[in-house]
Amino acid sequence: MSDRPMSDHSFEQFLGEDRLMGGRCTGCGALFAPPRAVCRECYGTDMEWVEMEGTGKLAGFTCIHIGPPSMAAEGYDRNNPYCTAAVELDEGPRVVARVENGDALQPEKIIIGMRLKVSFLHRDDGDDRKTILAFQPAG
Numbered sequence: 089m090s091d092r093p094m095s096d097h098s099f100e101q102f103l104g105e106d107r108l109m110g111g112r113c114t115g116c117g118a119l120f121a122p123p124r125a126v127c128r129e130c131y132g133t134d135m136e137w138v139e140m141e142g143t144g145k146l147a148g149f150t151c152i153h154i155g156p157p158s159m160a161a162e163g164y165d166r167n168n169p170y171c172t173a174a175v176e177l178d179e180g181p182r183v184v185a186r187v188e189n190g191d192a193l194q195p196e197k198i199i200i201g202m203r204l205k206v207s208f209l210h211r212d213d214g215d216d217r218k219t220i221l222a223f224q225p226a227g
């Protein structure tokens with residue numbers, strides 16, 4: 089368990105530690121990832137951290153061939169699009185994340201409903217260290 093505040097910042101800190109964490113409402117048990125300060129179901133404010141397994145299925149995705157300069161700097165372009173997915177975790181919550189499969193991604197190989205597992209993309213950009221939540225095909 090963790091005493092970190094229920095915030096996007098904490099969520100990102102956990103990502104930096106290779107942990108996908110959600111918030112569970114202690115009142116009704118609803119799960120949120122990223123966590124919320126207030127429960128959408130019962131409006132309770134007592135949340136606790138729970139670690140997600142990091143597995144789920146693809147609920148939807150968009151591939152972007154021409155992205156912002158920050159993405160171009162990471163090597164994404166028309167021949168190597170980056171894809172943003174909505175992933176339905178096995179625990180229930182939906183997270184928005186990058187889809188990766190190592191090599192240049194072929195959007196035609198991305199299928200709604202496919203099994204995915206989490207991966208953490210650590211980017212070290214000078215002082216600006218951040219972790220991108222991503223998923224890749226499982227198995």
Ligand SMILES: [Zn+2]
Nearest residue numbers: 113116127130
């Ligand atoms: Zn609740």
